[in-house]
Amino acid sequence: MTARRLFSDLVMAGCAFARLMTIAVAACAVSLAGFGAAVASPAAASTTYAVTATIPVGRVPVAVAVNQLTGKAYVVNEGSNTVSVINRAAKAVSATVPVGSVPAGVAVRQLTGKVYVVNSGSNTVSVINPLTNAVATVIPVGRIPVAAAVNQRTGKVYVASEGSDTVSVINTAMNVVTATIPVGSGPLGVAVNQLTGRVYVANAGSDTVSVINAATNAVTATIRIGRDTFGVAVNQLTGRVYVANFGANTVSVINPFTNVVTATIPVGSEPFGVAVKQLTRRVYVTNYAANTLSVINAATNAVTATIPVGSEPVGVAVNQVTGKIYVTNSLSNTVSVITSIRGKCPRSRDATTTRCGRHTGEMQT
Numbered sequence: 001m002t003a004r005r006l007f008s009d010l011v012m013a014g015c016a017f018a019r020l021m022t023i024a025v026a027a028c029a030v031s032l033a034g035f036g037a038a039v040a041s042p043a044a045a046s047t048t049y050a051v052t053a054t055i056p057v058g059r060v061p062v063a064v065a066v067n068q069l070t071g072k073a074y075v076v077n078e079g080s081n082t083v084s085v086i087n088r089a090a091k092a093v094s095a096t097v098p099v100g101s102v103p104a105g106v107a108v109r110q111l112t113g114k115v116y117v118v119n120s121g122s123n124t125v126s127v128i129n130p131l132t133n134a135v136a137t138v139i140p141v142g143r144i145p146v147a148a149a150v151n152q153r154t155g156k157v158y159v160a161s162e163g164s165d166t167v168s169v170i171n172t173a174m175n176v177v178t179a180t181i182p183v184g185s186g187p188l189g190v191a192v193n194q195l196t197g198r199v200y201v202a203n204a205g206s207d208t209v210s211v212i213n214a215a216t217n218a219v220t221a222t223i224r225i226g227r228d229t230f231g232v233a234v235n236q237l238t239g240r241v242y243v244a245n246f247g248a249n250t251v252s253v254i255n256p257f258t259n260v261v262t263a264t265i266p267v268g269s270e271p272f273g274v275a276v277k278q279l280t281r282r283v284y285v286t287n288y289a290a291n292t293l294s295v296i297n298a299a300t301n302a303v304t305a306t307i308p309v310g311s312e313p314v315g316v317a318v319n320q321v322t323g324k325i326y327v328t329n330s331l332s333n334t335v336s337v338i339t340s341i342r343g344k345c346p347r348s349r350d351a352t353t354t355r356c357g358r359h360t361g362e363m364q365t
Contacts, residue, residue, distance in 0.1 A: 049295065049307045049325075053337040057084040057093060061328035061335060063147075063273075063315040065106045067113055067130065071319060073326050074115050074128075075335055076103045083117055085133060090324055090337045095133040099126040105147040109155060109172060116157050116170075118145040125159060127175060137175050141168040149190045151197060151214060158199050158212075160187035167201055167210075169217060179217040183210040189232040189274075193239055193256065200241050200254075202229040209243055211259060221259040225252045231274040231316075235281060235298060242283050242296075244271040251285055251294075253301060263301040267294040273316040277323065284325055286313040293327055293338065309336040 058077025061084070066073050071088035081103060085095040100119025103126070107116045113130035123143055129136040142161025145168070149158050157170040165187060169179040184203025187210070191200050197214035207229055211221040226245030229252075233242050239256035244267075251271060253263040268287025271294070275284045283296035291313060295305040310329025313336070317326045325338040 048341050049293075049305055049338050050341055051307065051309065051336050052339045053090060054310065055086060055090075055092060055335045055337065057086075057328075057333060057335055058082045058096065059333055060330050061315070061333065062104060062330050063106045064317045064326045064328050064335065065108045065115070066317045066319050066326065067108050067115075068110055068320050070113065070130070071322065072130070073317065073319075073335070074106050074108065074117075075326075075328060076106045076117060076315070077333075078102055078104060078120075078330075079333075081119075083115070083128065084335075086326070086335065090319075090322075090326075097128055097133050097135065099128075099135060100124045100138065104145070105160075107148040107150045107157060109150050109157070110152050111155070112172075114172070116148050116150070116159075118148050118159055120144045120146050120162070123161075123163075125157070125170065139170060139175050139177065141170075141177060142166045142180065146188055147190045149192045149199070151192045151199075152194055154197070154214070156214070158190050158192065158201075160190040160201055162186050162188060162204075165203075165205075167199070167212065181212055181217050181219065183212075183219060184208045184222065188230050189243075191232045191234045191241070193234045193241075194236050196239070196256070198256070200232050200234065200243075202232040202243055204228050204230060204246070209241070209254065223254060223259050223261065225254075225261065226250050226264065230272050231285075233274040233276050233283070235276045235283070236278050237281065238298070240298065242274050242276065242285075244274050244285055246270050246272060246288070251283070251296065265296055265301050265303065267296070267303060268292045268306065272314050273328075275316045275318045275325070277318045277325075278320055280323075284316050284318065286316045286327055288312055288314060291329075293325070293336075307338060309338075310334045 059079030063076040073086040075084040087094040101121030104120040105118040115128035117126040143163030147160040159168040184206035186205025189202035199212035201210040226248035228247030231244040241254035268290035270289035273286040281298040285294040293307040310332035312331040315328035327336040
């Protein structure tokens with residue numbers, strides 16, 4: 001496995017659409033319930049997670065992002081230099097878009113629907129027009145770019161380049177790089193806090209997370225994390241940052257106010273990608289060597305379910321409206337679509353057995 005096999009960090013859709021903020025239905029529901037008070041999670045203890053579809057895509061799918069407004073999922077296929085577009089019903093690939101060489105990461109600007117694909121082999125970002133499913137422009141960035149995240153409020157795209165140890169800042173109105181920020185060694189993951197604008201970069205080579213002030217484009221803190229930091233995601237409601245430690249089989253939880261690791265959560269073998277369901281505050285982590293997805297309860301910092309998926313899962317993203325979870329299986333050349341349900345585990349649409357994970361981590365057949 002190469003470090004280029006990287007998940008794409010999901011940036012959530014906007015509830016306050018005019019303010020271009022993310023968090024979608026999650027923020028709306030929490031505000032109605034009374035933000036700051038104890039909010040009862042819809043994902044009760046009896047919740048069961050089931051793989052309800054397994055969708056063939058291109059070769060070596062490594063990253064996925066969701067347009068929260070249209071429901072479409074965009075899957076980066078590193079081995080075939082394409083992006084597969086999965087339709088709203090999450091049943092099939094509706095389009096295949098050629099991009100640059102060895103694509104590794106993807107992010108969606110929710111307001112415009114434009115898709116930003118980082119091409120690690122050509123040191124570029126391909127911008128896909130969602131209406132035509134074609135590349136509209138190509139933007140040069142740093143060496144071996146592997147991950148991207150969008151500030152939904154400002155429209156800026158942040159691209160982590162593993163080969164140059166930098167983050168490129170793209171102005172999406174002009175499609176040009178306006179700043180290049182030095183970070184730690186071997187940056188592989190990037191995520192944005194949509195409320196504060198802070199950018200978090202996971203540096204696998206130095207086992208750190210760099211915190212970037214978006215207003216100054218300067219690193220304001222460097223946080224020591226576990227071994228081989230890969231994926232990173234932000235809980236937009238609490239601001240907590242979750243980092244997958246590939247070499248330590250753990251997830252680190254960072255307090256955004258103190259920039260201190262407050263918890264270390266054991267997960268599966270070789271955790272890679274991380275995504276957050278904002279309303280339920282569940283954190284999803286792909287375990288590359290274990291072929292599973294760990295579900296973390298953010299309130300208790302404990303794994304409450306373990307879901308079998310395809311072979312060598314890497315990327316993970318969540319549809320904040322429907323709750324569907326998308327996992328890219330890099331060796332199986334598929335995407336597992338996971339749905340949270342209640343009661344009896346249903347049978348998969350494409351298999352004779354069910355593949356579920358309860359809060360006890362069991363699998364039913």
